[in-house]
Amino acid sequence: MIKHNIKSIRSFIGSKDYAESKSFYKALGFEEAYSSGKLSYFKNGDFGFYLQDYYVEDWINNSMIFLEVDSVDQYWNMLNDLELPKKYKNVRLTEIKHYDWGKECFIHDPSGVLWHFGEFI
Numbered sequence: 001m002i003k004h005n006i007k008s009i010r011s012f013i014g015s016k017d018y019a020e021s022k023s024f025y026k027a028l029g030f031e032e033a034y035s036s037g038k039l040s041y042f043k044n045g046d047f048g049f050y051l052q053d054y055y056v057e058d059w060i061n062n063s064m065i066f067l068e069v070d071s072v073d074q075y076w077n078m079l080n081d082l083e084l085p086k087k088y089k090n091v092r093l094t095e096i097k098h099y100d101w102g103k104e105c106f107i108h109d110p111s112g113v114l115w116h117f118g119e120f121i
Helices: 018-027 057-061 072-082
Strands: 031-035 039-044 047-052 064-068 092-098 102-108 114-120
Touching: 018 031, 018 047, 072 092, 072 102, 072 114
Parallel strands: 064 114
Antiparallel strands: 031 039, 039 047, 092 102, 102 114
């Protein structure tokens, strides 16, 4: 096995309405650290992803991001307090699900990208 000195791994996700998605991710607590007009880098701490002004329905409908958090319960409460489904069209929250490996809750962003917020046992 080859070992690498990996510093980060960053996903690229698309957006149906770039301005709306940028606003959504800022409301979710991400900082827009870089923008070139059609591509933005959003981060929170040492972790981040690229948001593109690019939309392909099949791609977006099959895009999922798993974000491991310390406490799904606290994250769920924060998501509810933000009331993002009231502020952004198509945003949906799904309650906490319990599994043998831990638990997670879900949110669909304005374009349909599915985010998993998980906590391992």
